[in-house]
Amino acid sequence: MASDASHQVGLTQKDSGRRADALRQRLEREIFSGALLPGERLDESGLARRFGVSRTPVREALLQLASAGLIEMRPRQGAVVAAITVQQLLQMFEVMADMEALCARYAARRMAPAERQALQRAHKACVDLARRRDPEQYYEANRIFHEVVYAGTRNAYLEETTRALRNRLSSYRRFQLHQPGRVANSLAEHEAVVAAILAGDAEQAATAMRAHVSVQGEVFTDLVSMLPPHYLQATAS
Amino acid sequence: MASDASHQVGLTQKDSGRRADALRQRLEREIFSGALLPGERLDESGLARRFGVSRTPVREALLQLASAGLIEMRPRQGAVVAAITVQQLLQMFEVMADMEALCARYAARRMAPAERQALQRAHKACVDLARRRDPEQYYEANRIFHEVVYAGTRNAYLEETTRALRNRLSSYRRFQLHQPGRVANSLAEHEAVVAAILAGDAEQAATAMRAHVSVQGEVFTDLVSMLPPHYLQATAS
DNA sequence: ACATCAAATTTTGTATACAAGCCTAGACAG
DNA sequence: CTGTCTAGGCTTGTATACAAAATTTGATGT
Known part of the structure; x- marks a missing residue:
C-alpha cells in the first residue's frame, strides 16, 4: 500500500539538474516532520x-542523509532512519544548549540595530501567537526567533552547524512543547534572552539562552516516557 | 602522468564490503594532508x-565528502576540493576555539582520575617532543593532547563534531606552527589548560583552551600571507 | 513442535550503457 | 585583431544490468 502510484509526482521541486538533491530534501523533510519514523526501513527499490x-539517485540521496546523520547505512544491510540512543540524545541536547548559547553571545556583541529590531519583532510574534494556543504556529514563530539570533552571530558556519543540529533534534522536540505551562515559561525565557542581547550583555545572553534550551534536556525523563518506542531503539555502537 | 598504473593498488583498507567507503577515507586523508589542494578538480573518470x-563508488565517495564540506559539487560541473574564503576560515577558527573551550569545560567537570593522569602524560609528551624540534612529531603529540580532552567530555557528539572541525581546518593549521616561538607559547597554554582541568575549574579551563586555540585565528593575517594562492580562491556564494 | 540447515528470493554494491548539459576550439563577422 | 556563435567532445547525471551478500522460506530430522 505504501507504493501506490499516487506519489510518483513527488519531485516538483525546482529541478537543479539533480533529482538526487530533490529527493534528499524531500526525505529530509519527511524525517524532520516525523512522517518517517526512526527505525523505519528505507528500501532503495521501493x-x-x-x-x-x-535506484541511482535514491542511493545518492541516502548517502547524503547518512553523512548528515539522519539515517544509518549498515553495509549490505540497507538504510534505516537513525534511531538514537537515549544517551546520544541527551548529549546532543547538551551540545545544542551550548551552541545556542554561543549564538546568543555573538549576537549580543554583533547585532546591527536593524537586527535588534527584528529580534524584538520575532519575540513579539511569539507572544501574540502564544495567546491563540495554536501549537503549530507558535512552533514556527519560535523557530524564527532562534533563526534571527543565528543571523545575528555574523558567523555563517556557526549558523549552519547550529541549525543542522536543531533540525536533527526537531522531531524529538515536538513532543515537548505540549507540556502544561511550557509556552509561558518559554516566553519568559525568550524575554530574558532579548533583554540581554539588547543590553549587549554577551555573557548574560549566553546564560539565558543556555537555560532556555537546556530545559528541553532537563525535562528529558518526562519526554522519554512520552515517546513512541521506535524512537529509542538502540542502534548498537 | 597522474593516472599511471602505480596507484591502482590503493584500496588496501580493510574492505568493509564498500569500496566507496575506502575511497572516501583515502580522499579524506589526501585532503587533510594537503596532497589534494583546495581548488583542485576531482574528475570522476580519472x-x-x-x-x-x-565511477559509481567514486561518485558515492565524492557525495559523502561534499556532505562533510570537504569538497564542493556544482551541478553538472563536477567536484573540486573546497576552497574556503578568508572570511569563512576566520569564522570556522572562531567556532573551533569555542568548541574546544566547551570540551575543556566539560572535561574539567567530568574527567575520571585515570583520564586526568592521561592528560598529564599527553602534556608531558608534548614537552618532551618540543625539545627535539621535530615539528611532525610535536604536531602529532599536540593532536593527541586535544584528543584526550575530547575523550574527557563524556559527550560523544561533541567529541565527533569538534574532531570533524579540527580535521577540516588541519590543512590550514599546518602553516601556522612553524612560527618562531610558537611551540613554547603553545606549551605554556597547554600547561594552563592542564592546571585548570586538574583543579576542576571548568570556567578557567574553557578560558585557557579558548585562548590557546584562538591564537590560530589571531595570527591569521600572518597566516594568510603565507598561504599558497589556491587556498584562498573564493568559491562564490 | 522445534531447531537446523540449504535453497531461493530479495536487496545491496558495482559496473556499464545511455542521455543531457557544459566547455572548448574554431569559424566567421565586424 | 577581437568578439560572437556554433559544432564537437567531454563530463556529469541517470538508468539498467550484473554480482554478491543477506534474509527468508521451506524442508528435514530430532
Missing part, C-alpha cells in the same frame, strides 16, 4: 518506484 | 581509473 526514478 | 574501480 523509494525508486515511489518517486518514479531509478 | 579517480575511477586511478583507483581501479568504476
